[in-house]
Amino acid sequence: MKAMLIMIDMHSKEPIYRQIVEQVRRAVADGRLAPGSELPSLRQLAHDLGVHLNTIALAYRELDRQGIVRLRQGSRATVLAVEPPRSPANPQALDDLREQLVRARTAALLAGLTPHEIWRVITSVFPQLDTESHEG
Numbered sequence: 001m002k003a004m005l006i007m008i009d010m011h012s013k014e015p016i017y018r019q020i021v022e023q024v025r026r027a028v029a030d031g032r033l034a035p036g037s038e039l040p041s042l043r044q045l046a047h048d049l050g051v052h053l054n055t056i057a058l059a060y061r062e063l064d065r066q067g068i069v070r071l072r073q074g075s076r077a078t079v080l081a082v083e084p085p086r087s088p089a090n091p092q093a094l095d096d097l098r099e100q101l102v103r104a105r106t107a108a109l110l111a112g113l114t115p116h117e118i119w120r121v122i123t124s125v126f127p128q129l130d131t132e133s134h135e136g
Contacts, residue, residue, distance in 0.1 A: 005032070008049050016051055020059035021066075028068055028079055035081035039069060 006023050008016055027033040039045070042060065046053040060077050063069040069077040108118050123129050 006045070006049060008051065016049075017055050017059040017062065020045075020049075020056065021062050024059070024063055025066070025068055028082060033079050035079055037079040038076040039079070041076055 005027060006020055008019055010016075012019065014022075024033065024039070039060070040048065042053055042056045046056045049056075060069065060071060063077065064071040067080060069079055071077050105118065108121075113121075
């Protein structure tokens, strides 16, 4: 993984370590970071992003805690395999997702977006949904 894949917004209210965690999680979920991939060393990523070494260490520890990467002393952080979907779906995960989507919909509507604009954003995140809706 090259440091250029992580973009830090120094003006964001989101802490830098959380930005890093979220971007690595996204890259793993999207398949851009495959199981077994190594993340840059703490020092290299801190240097590349211009942030303190402890910020990167905090992000990597959080990714380890979440089971996204494995940390071992003297080795780079390694991406772990994402568990295959369970069947049937975890009801709590579905409830959590529904709540997050309701909050996102509310924020979008209050920001003045139309349902059509919201759908365009959703299908940009999940392009397979747009294909499925046209297949019937």
